[in-house]
Amino acid sequence: MKIISHPIFLDHDNGTHPENRKRLLAFGDLTPEPLLLDGEPYLELVHPQAHVELVRSHCENSMNLDGDTVVSPDSFKAATCAVGATIMAMERGDFALVRPPGHHAFAEEAHGFCLFNNVAVAAQVAVNQGKKVLIFDFDGHLGDGTMDIFYNSDQVLYWSMHQYPAYPGNGAAHEIGAGKGKGFTFNVPLPAGSGDDIFMHAVEYMLPAIERFNPDVVAVSAGFDAHQFDPLLQLRATGHFYYKVGKLLAQTFPGKLFGVLEGGYDAEELPKLVRNFIAGVNGEKMPFHEAGTSSGMRIWETYELHLHLAASYLMKYWKF
Numbered sequence: 197m198k199i200i201s202h203p204i205f206l207d208h209d210n211g212t213h214p215e216n217r218k219r220l221l222a223f224g225d226l227t228p229e230p231l232l233l234d235g236e237p238y239l240e241l242v243h244p245q246a247h248v249e250l251v252r253s254h255c256e257n258s259m260n261l262d263g264d265t266v267v268s269p270d271s272f273k274a275a276t277c278a279v280g281a282t283i284m285a286m287e288r289g290d291f292a293l294v295r296p297p298g299h300h301a302f303a304e305e306a307h308g309f310c311l312f313n314n315v316a317v318a319a320q321v322a323v324n325q326g327k328k329v330l331i332f333d334f335d336g337h338l339g340d341g342t343m344d345i346f347y348n349s350d351q352v353l354y355w356s357m358h359q360y361p362a363y364p365g366n367g368a369a370h371e372i373g374a375g376k377g378k379g380f381t382f383n384v385p386l387p388a389g390s391g392d393d394i395f396m397h398a399v400e401y402m403l404p405a406i407e408r409f410n411p412d413v414v415a416v417s418a419g420f421d422a423h424q425f426d427p428l429l430q431l432r433a434t435g436h437f438y439y440k441v442g443k444l445l446a447q448t449f450p451g452k453l454f455g456v457l458e459g460g461y462d463a464e465e466l467p468k469l470v471r472n473f474i475a476g477v478n479g480e481k482m483p484f485h486e487a488g489t490s491s492g493m494r495i496w497e498t499y500e501l502h503l504h505l506a507a508s509y510l511m512k513y514w515k516f
Contacts, residue, residue, distance in 0.1 A: 197455065197477045199470075200281050201293040202228045207270035208296050214428060214461045215309040220295060222463040223470075235279025235312075241320040242313055242345060247304045251275070251311050261306035271296065275311040282314040282456045283321055286413065291455040291474055299339030299417045299458050300364065307341060308364060315417050315456050316345045322413045323351045330355065330411035330449075334395075334441065335419020335458040336429040338367030338383070342417065348377040353409045357398050359422070359429050360385030360502065369506035372513075379513030382406070384506055386422075387498040388430035391489030392437045394499050395422070399441055401503060403448065405514035414449045420460030420469040424489060428461050435465075435472040435486040442476025453477060 206217045239248050254261050255272035278294035285292040298315055300308030319329040331346070333339040333356040346352040358367050373381040382405075384398045420438065422431040445453055455473070460466045468484040475483055491499070507516050 197453070197474050198290045199226060199293045199474070200229050200285050200288075200290050201226045202232045202277065202281065204232070204277050205274050205295045208274035209268040209270065210266035213266050215295065215297065218463045219460065219466055220293065223293065223467045226293070229281065229284070232277055233280030233284050234276060235283060235317065236276040238279060238283060238317050238321060239276065239312060241324070242303055242316045244304055251306055261311065264308055265306050265310065267311070271311065278314050279312055279317050282318040285454040285456060286318040286322060286415065289451065289454050291418070291470070293457050293470065295457070297419070297458045298456070299333060299335060299342045299419070300337070301341040302344050308337070310341060313341050313345060315415050316342050318456070319346070319352055319413070319415055327412035328409065329353070329413045329415060330406065330409060331415045331417060332445070333417035333419070333458070334422065335417055336422035336426065336431050337363055337419065337459060339417055339458070340364045340366060343367070343371070343381055346377065347373055347381060348375040350376045350380050353380045353382070353406070353411065355382040355402065355406060357384035357386055357395070359388060359431050362429060369502055370509055372509050379510060382506065382510065385502040386431065387495050389432060389491060389495045390499060391432040391491040392434055393489075394491045394496065395433050395437045396440060398503065399444065401516070405510065405516050407448065408514055411449065411452065414445065414452045414454070416445065416453065416455040417458050418455045418470070418473060419458030420466055423460065423462060423465055423469060425462045425465055426460065428459070432489040432491070434489055435469050435484050436482070436488045438469050439472040439476040439482045442473040443479065446477045446479065
C-alpha cells in the first residue's frame with residue numbers, strides 16, 4: 197500500500213476550520229500522483245446531477261454548504277479529484293490521502309466537512325464490476341452518509357465503530373440496514389474513554405461475521421479522530437491500534453484492501469497514525485511508537501452492553 201496524493205487537495209481553502217490544509221501539509225513533501233484521475237464523471241454513480249451542480253455553484257461563490265462545511269472557489273475541483281484518487285486507490289490497493297473527506301456526504305446533501313462521498317463512489321464502481329464490497333469505517337464519527345447510501349444494499353456491507361453518543365447522533369446498535377440490505381450494516385457504538393483494548397476487541401469480535409460476507413474489495417474509511425489527542429472526540433486509541441488493525445486487515449483480506457483518509461484533526465499526530473496504519477498493512481515495522489491505552493471498568497461495561505446488543509440484532513443474519 198502506497199500513498200496517493202496531490203497538491204490540488206491543498207486548494208480546498210477553508211481557513212482555520214478544523215479540517216484545513218495543515219492536515220496534509222504536516223506530511224511534508226509527498227510525491228504527487230502524476231496522472232490523477234478526475235472523479236467528476238463518476239459522481240453520478242452516487243450523487244444526482246442536481247446535487248453536483250449545487251455544490252459547484254456554492255464553491256464558485258464561496259457559499260458554505262452548511263454550518264460545518266466551508267468551501268472556496270477551488271473546493272469543487274479538489275473534491276472531484278479526491279473522488280478520483282479514491283477510485284485509483286481502490287484499483288491499486290493504495291491509500292488516498294485526500295481532502296475534503298467524504299463519509300458524511302449523503303447522496304443529495306453535503307454534510308459534516310464533506311462535499312462528495314469518496315469511498316461510496318469508489319465502492320459503487322466496484323459494485324458495478326460485479327464485486328461485493330466491505331466498507332470498514334474506523335473514524336471516530338459514524339459515516340452517516342456512507343451508511344445511508346448503502347442502507348438498502350446487500351452488495352456493500354458497511355461496518356462502523358464510533359463514539360456514541362457523538363456527532364452525527366445516530367449509529368446505534370439497532371441500525372442494521374433495511375430491505376434487502378437488512379443485516380448489512382454493522383454499528384459498534386463506543387463510549388467516550390474507550391482505549392486500544394476496546395478498539396481491538398471490537399474489531400476481533402465482529403471480524404468472524406464480517407469474513408462470512410466474503411468481500412471482493414475491502415475499503416477502509418480511515419479516519420484518525422479516535423486518537424487520544426484528537427480535539428473533536430473523547431476516544432483514546434493510539435498509533436499502536438492503527439498499526440495492529442492495518443496488519444490484521446491485510447492478513448484477513450490479502451490483496452483486497454485500500455484506504456482513504458477521512459477525519460483526524462491533530463495535524464502533528466495525523467502523519468504518524470497514517471504511516472503506522474500503512475506499515476501494518478504492508479507488514480513493515482511500526483515506525484512510530486506510542487504507549488497503548490486501556491479502558492476503565494465502567495467504560496468496558498457500557499461498551500459490552502452496546503456490543504452484545506448489536507450482535508443480538510445481527511445474529512439473525514450472521515454467525516459470531
